[in-house]
Amino acid sequence: DAGVTQSPTHLIKTRGQQVTLRCSPKSGHDTVSWYQQALGQGPQFIFQYYEEEERQRGNFPDRFSGHQFPNYSSELNVNALLLGDSALYLCASSYPGTHQYFGPGTRLTVT
Amino acid sequence: TQLLEQSPQFLSIQEGENLTVYCNSSSVFSSLQWYRQEPGEGPVLLVTVVTGGEVKKLKRLTFQFGDARKDSSLHITAAQPGDTGLYLCAGASRGGADGLTFGKGTHLIIQP
Numbered sequence: 001d002a003g004v005t006q007s008p009t010h011l012i013k014t015r016g017q018q019v020t021l022r023c024s025p026k027s028g029h030d031t032v033s034w035y036q037q038a039l040g041q042g043p044q045f046i047f048q049y050y051e052e053e054e055r056q057r058g059n060f061p062d063r064f065s066g067h068q069f070p071n072y073s074s075e076l077n078v079n080a081l082l083l084g085d086s087a088l089y090l091c092a093s094s095y096p097g098t099h100q101y102f103g104p105g106t107r108l109t110v111t
Numbered sequence: 112t113q114l115l116e117q118s119p120q121f122l123s124i125q126e127g128e129n130l131t132v133y134c135n136s137s138s139v140f141s142s143l144q145w146y147r148q149e150p151g152e153g154p155v156l157l158v159t160v161v162t163g164g165e166v167k168k169l170k171r172l173t174f175q176f177g178d179a180r181k182d183s184s185l186h187i188t189a190a191q192p193g194d195t196g197l198y199l200c201a202g203a204s205r206g207g208a209d210g211l212t213f214g215k216g217t218h219l220i221i222q223p
Contacts, residue, residue, distance in 0.1 A: 004153070033211075035211075
């Protein structure tokens with residue numbers, strides 16, 4: 001049983017560009033949450049998707065948007081990249097009654 | 112805004128020693144979770160504590176949830192080099208279904 005998978009593993013972008021990160025949830029999970037983890041910090045909640053809708057959102061600007069597909073996979077889009085967006089982006093999946101399982105993350109570097 | 116404060120931020124001890132890591136908040140959480148994260152990987156859940164005053168043991172790790180459900184501690188007995196990692200506490204507001212609020216973590220190094 002594959003766990004949560006994320007792609008790409010690493011990504012380098014330039015300020016002002018746009019980026020799309022992808023996540024496939026653990027088999028049987030229907031809820032996907034995204035987190036940003038800056039170097040040396042704990043993860044910060046960006047938003048959560050359930051039934052293809054954004055169900056909850058953390059304190060992030062609307063440059064950060066997402067999508068969930070009918071197969072429960074999800075994308076995180078970040079527009080107009082800033083240097084401060086450099087971080088490890090973590091995806092976590094869950095199902096009602098279960099805790100969140102985290103993927104290995106995508107390391108984004110903005111230059 | 113709910114915040115979780117973890118202490119200490121960094122801890123380096125010798126193999127065989129005991130240690131305690133703390134997680135404190137001014138807010139009440141429905142549950143607290145402890146994760147361990149290694150470089151290049153996502154956090155892995157160690158334990159979830161739900162009831163005030165609850166104590167859970169996982170081999171050499173002992174987790175405690177405060178009576179008021181605002182704080183928690185992680186105690187490691189006879190630490191081993193394999194315990195090295197980033198220990199994160201995370202609060203859940205609604206049974207873990209919502210986004211988690213994480214502390215900044217404790218970077219633990221166990222020297223052989």
